[in-house]
Amino acid sequence: MDPHLLRTFVAVARCRSFSAAARELGFTQSAVSQHIAALEADLRTALLTRRPVEPTPAGARLLEHAGPLLLRLDAARAEIASLASAPTAELVVGVSPLALTARLAAAVAEAERRHPGTGTTVRILDRAEIPAAVATGGLDLGLTDGVAAPSDPLPLPDVAPLTTAAAAQSPLAVVLPDGHPLARRSGLRLSDLADARWLDAPECGIPLARLRAATGARGFRPAFRYDGTDVRGLLTLAAAGHGLALLPRAVAEQAPGGAAVPLVAPRLVHRIELVHRAVLGGPAAVVAALAVD
Amino acid sequence: MDPHLLRTFVAVARCRSFSAAARELGFTQSAVSQHIAALEADLRTALLTRRPVEPTPAGARLLEHAGPLLLRLDAARAEIASLASAPTAELVVGVSPLALTARLAAAVAEAERRHPGTGTTVRILDRAEIPAAVATGGLDLGLTDGVAAPSDPLPLPDVAPLTTAAAAQSPLAVVLPDGHPLARRSGLRLSDLADARWLDAPECGIPLARLRAATGARGFRPAFRYDGTDVRGLLTLAAAGHGLALLPRAVAEQAPGGAAVPLVAPRLVHRIELVHRAVLGGPAAVVAALAVD
DNA sequence: CGTGATTACGGTTGACGTAATCATA
DNA sequence: TATGATTACGTCAACCGTAATCACG
Numbered sequence: 001m002d003p004h005l006l007r008t009f010v011a012v013a014r015c016r017s018f019s020a021a022a023r024e025l026g027f028t029q030s031a032v033s034q035h036i037a038a039l040e041a042d043l044r045t046a047l048l049t050r051r052p053v054e055p056t057p058a059g060a061r062l063l064e065h066a067g068p069l070l071l072r073l074d075a076a077r078a079e080i081a082s083l084a085s086a087p088t089a090e091l092v093v094g095v096s097p098l099a100l101t102a103r104l105a106a107a108v109a110e111a112e113r114r115h116p117g118t119g120t121t122v123r124i125l126d127r128a129e130i131p132a133a134v135a136t137g138g139l140d141l142g143l144t145d146g147v148a149a150p151s152d153p154l155p156l157p158d159v160a161p162l163t164t165a166a167a168a169q170s171p172l173a174v175v176l177p178d179g180h181p182l183a184r185r186s187g188l189r190l191s192d193l194a195d196a197r198w199l200d201a202p203e204c205g206i207p208l209a210r211l212r213a214a215t216g217a218r219g220f221r222p223a224f225r226y227d228g229t230d231v232r233g234l235l236t237l238a239a240a241g242h243g244l245a246l247l248p249r250a251v252a253e254q255a256p257g258g259a260a261v262p263l264v265a266p267r268l269v270h271r272i273e274l275v276h277r278a279v280l281g282g283p284a285a286v287v288a289a290l291a292v293d
Numbered sequence: 294m295d296p297h298l299l300r301t302f303v304a305v306a307r308c309r310s311f312s313a314a315a316r317e318l319g320f321t322q323s324a325v326s327q328h329i330a331a332l333e334a335d336l337r338t339a340l341l342t343r344r345p346v347e348p349t350p351a352g353a354r355l356l357e358h359a360g361p362l363l364l365r366l367d368a369a370r371a372e373i374a375s376l377a378s379a380p381t382a383e384l385v386v387g388v389s390p391l392a393l394t395a396r397l398a399a400a401v402a403e404a405e406r407r408h409p410g411t412g413t414t415v416r417i418l419d420r421a422e423i424p425a426a427v428a429t430g431g432l433d434l435g436l437t438d439g440v441a442a443p444s445d446p447l448p449l450p451d452v453a454p455l456t457t458a459a460a461a462q463s464p465l466a467v468v469l470p471d472g473h474p475l476a477r478r479s480g481l482r483l484s485d486l487a488d489a490r491w492l493d494a495p496e497c498g499i500p501l502a503r504l505r506a507a508t509g510a511r512g513f514r515p516a517f518r519y520d521g522t523d524v525r526g527l528l529t530l531a532a533a534g535h536g537l538a539l540l541p542r543a544v545a546e547q548a549p550g551g552a553a554v555p556l557v558a559p560r561l562v563h564r565i566e567l568v569h570r571a572v573l574g575g576p577a578a579v580v581a582a583l584a585v586d
Numbered sequence: 587c588g589t590g591a592t593t594a595c596g597g598t599t600g601a602c603g604t605a606a607t608c609a610t611a
Numbered sequence: 612t613a614t615g616a617t618t619a620c621g622t623c624a625a626c627c628g629t630a631a632t633c634a635c636g
Contacts, residue, residue, distance in 0.1 A: 018591060031627050038625095043373045050591065051635055058376050061571065064454045065369035073294060076358035080336045083351050150559070151440035151509045152476065161357045203606060207579065216444045217376055230409065265378065265442070277423060309614060324602050326617060344610055434590095436623065 001042060003073055006066045008035040009047065013063055016053045027124070041180035044252040052199060071132055072174040075160035078137035079277060091118050091283040092139050094125045097204035097229045098248060099143035099170060099272045103290055111286035118252035118283040124229050128157070130176035134275050135160035140284040142275040143167060147206055147214070147246075147268045154273045167290050175238035175245045180259070182208030190246075201234050202227040206270075207245050214266055234279065294335060296366055298360045301328040302340065306356055309346045323388040348528050356572045361452065364425055368453035371430035372570060384413045384576040385432050390497035390522045391541060391566045392436035394461060396583055406532040408451035417522050419496060421450070427568050428453035433577040435568040436460060440499055440507070440539075440561045454571070460583050461565040466545035466553040468531035469540045473552070480557035483539075484577045487512030492536035499539050501561075507559055 011021040012032060022032040040047050047059035055063055091111065095104065100122070106119040112118050125161060126134060130142040146154045174193065176183045194215060200208055200222030208220040224242040226234055231251060238245040239258030252260035276288055304314040315325040335339050340352035348356055365565060384404065388397065405411050418426060423435040439447040449457060467486065469476045474555070483504060493501055493515030501513040517535040519527055524544060531538040532551025542565040545553035571582055 001296070001370060003294070019589090029591070030593090030629080034626075037592085043370070043372055043377075045377050053591090058373050061372055061376060062369060065365060065372065067363050068454075069362070069369065072358060072362050075295060076355060077336070079354055079358065080338055080351050083337075083354060084338050090429065092386060092619055151506065152442060152445070153448070153506075155446070155448055159363075213444065213446075312614090321603055322616070323604080323618085327601075330617085346616090 001039070003292050005035045005039045006062075007040075007070060008032055009039055009059075010063060010066050010070070010202065012036060012048065012053065013055050013059065014146060018053065018267065046191050046278045048208035071136065075132075075135035075137075078135065079160070080142075082137055082277065083279060091120045091141070091287070092123065093120065093141045093287065094123045094130050094133050094139040094142040095128070096127045096145050096229050097124055098145040098251065098270070099167075100124070101272065103168065104143065104287075107287045107290040111283040114286055115283040120283070131156050131162060131275055132159050132164060134277065138278065140196040141287055143272055144271060144275060146174065146208055147273045148271050150267060150269050152271075154271055156275065158162065162275050163278055165274045165288075166271060167274040169269050171249045172246055172263040172268055173249040174239055174246060174263060175235060175252045176259050176261060177239055177241040177256045178257055178259055182242070182261065183259035185261050188261050190263060190268075191215050191217060191265070193244060197221075197243045199224050199238055201233065201245065203226075203227060203229045203233055204231050211246065214268060294332070298328045298332045298335075298361060300363060302332055302352075303356060303359050303363070305329060305341065305346065305362035306352065311346065316423075331516050338370065343444050345457050346417055347384055362450050364429065368425075368428035369450055371428070372453070375430055375477050375570065376572060384411050384434070384574075384580070385416065386413065386434045387416045387418045387423050387426050387432040388436040388438070388455050389423065389438050390524050391438040391544065391563070392460075393417070394565065396461065397436060397580075400580045400583040406577040407579055413576070424449050424455060427455060427570065433569065433574065434580055436565055437568060438531060438563060438565045440465065440503060441564050443560060443566075445563050447564055449566070449568065455568050456571055458567045458581075459564060460567040462544045463564050464481075464560055465470040465539055465556040466542040467556060468528060468545045468548045469552050469554060470532055470534040471550055471552055473534070475496075475550035475554065476553050481554050481555060483561075484510060484558070486537060490514075490536045492517050492519055492527065492531055492538045494538065496520060496522045497527055504539065507561060556586040 007024055008021060011024055012018055015024065018032045019029045022029045025032070027122050027293045030177065036048060044059045046056050047062060048055055052292065081204055089185050108122070110118055114119060127144050127146065128137070130144045133139045134142040144154065148154055150169070153164065182188060183262055190211060194217040196209055199205065208222060211220045212218065224237065234245055235255040235258065240257040246263065249260060249262060274288060274290070276284065299319055301314060304317055305311055308314045308317065311325045312322045314486065315322045329341060338351045339349050340355060341348055362569055384403065388418060401413055401415070405413060420437050420439065423432070423437045427433045427435040437447065441447055443462070451516070467481050475481060486512040487508060491513050492498065501515060503512045505511065517530065519530055520539065527538055527549040528551065532548040539556065542553060565582070567581060569577065573581055
């Protein structure tokens with residue numbers, strides 16, 4: 001199971017074509033055919049059907065392994081490479097939308113003050129991409145967010161041995177339109193809101209599946225879907241009554257024309273987690289200092 | 294970065310010798326030398342010092358990647374192999390000590406009733422080994438335990454795409470000797486016990502580091518270390534006053550001459566999680582039915 | 587028939603073993 | 612000087628490309 005062969009296998013499966021994969025990889029059609037044949041001979045199983053080219057059940061299972069495997073391989077190579085080369089002055093920080101806070105902005109400013117000439121980029125990414133991007137060297141630093149029990153770490157996919165540290169922890173609140181019957185409550189229980197209309201904002205809010213897992217309840221049906229990464233857009237929709245949204249309290253309170261009611265049960269907090277490789281360059285180390293515990 | 298080369302690299306690093314690794318792998322000394330040279334040329338970095346043979350900093354980082362990488366590779370191969378071959382009648386279940394419950398015993402009995410002739414083995418393993426053993430095919434089924442917030446999943450190392458399901462969830466209690474000043478309380482808070490004397494039983498109890506993480510407190514210093522995997526031994530030591538132990542309530546109540554006081558804060562539960570591959574054989578599927586949610 | 591996968595075959599490259607050399611405790 | 616890593620070199624297998632063949636739509 002040479003990684004080389006796995007790489008062409010995933011390319012073929014993605015392209016659904018030997019020839020297209022060959023073009024993409026810079027091989028001949030023949031070489032790709034031989035790669036797949038070698039893999040199938042090695043595993044003694046058909047991995048792809050031909051005409052149309054599609055993964056067999058065994059191939060589908062192999063695909064689930066191949067992605068993380070190749071990612072880890074890239075991560076290992078990137079890590080060794082970064083050890084050898086001098087730490088770059090460039091700093092690339094990847095954040096999920098709710099992880100971009102005033103404290104982060106201040107930490108970046110501090111890094112630029114202490115390391116003049118640092119070119120800093122802040123990039124908004126999906127939560128799921130951040131550990132992978134840090135591991136493969138695309139990011140110097142990552143900040144993800146999520147909800148968890150107080151002082152519990154967030155469950156991150158361990159694509160590679162990365163260092164993680166809490167960067168912030170804050171209470172949660174539900175955003176409601178001002179006139180909503182629940183808007184004048186002093187606190188809300190999540191289990192009482194399972195049947196409410198919820199905003200589904202997978203790219204910038206808390207995934208509804210997480211709320212279901214936390215309560216054990218079935219509900220939290222999406223009433224309205226928001227695909228943007230702009231938190232202000234989400235606040236606006238929630239304040240306008242398109243559905244409830246659960247957000248860090250400080251963020252929820254910024255909803256224009258909306259009310260932010262603290263979540264009192266279950267005991268959950270919003271958490272921002274810092275992710276980076278073991279060895280950090282100059283400016284990255286300054287920003288990483290925003291870890292709190 | 295051929296996995297073959299990585300495999301010899303970890304062997305050399307473990308043996309601290311090229312020749313010993315060569316014997317272990319069935320290669321000549323020369324081949325091993327060439328493998329390491331190829332790896333170092335590929336990554337353009339020295340990975341090992343010679344005489345004595347020890348990993349350089351870069352080599353140490355690579356070692357951290359190599360283990361999981363090779364494990365995943367084995368897991369992929371094992372999974373494909375298990376798909377191809379007929380499901381075996383043999384059933385091997387690996388459990389951490391606190392995951393071996395009456396319900397599991399009943400489920401195994403049920404599997405044997407429904408699939409007569411099944412040879413079943415139950416094996417006690419360290420928590421950390423279970424997902425890896427399931428992934429590489431050493432186990433058909435794994436049961437790990439740990440503490441978590443109610444209805445939160447346990448954080449498992451994702452060595453491979455495995456299916457996990459909750460198998461049990463139960464309250465926690467602290468085991469104290471009968472005469473202990475706290476033994477007559479009706480409930481205890483973990484944060485009040487940070488400075489108490491604790492039993493450190495990494496192989497069968499709850500790791501003290503987990504308690505520190507859950508409370509954010511520094512304490513939970515080990516006063517007495519117990520290296521066995523026998524829970525009854527742990528109960529005996531706790532009841533004799535060698536230190537406190539946190540255990541599932543039903544287990545804690547079995548302490549001979551000891552008191553079990555429920556844990557009331559933080560809100561934590563003991564959880565048993567079922568781990569298996571996507572495709573299960575006959576008897577394994579019966580046991581897997583003990584999942585509860 | 588034509589597009590696209592497979593098979594045949596040859597040149598080149600790379601992998602491993604033998605054996606000689608080098609280096610260090 | 613002895614143990615153990617490296618280098619030199621020969622053999623053999625594996626890999627990839629060219630080109631012919633095969634098969635499905």
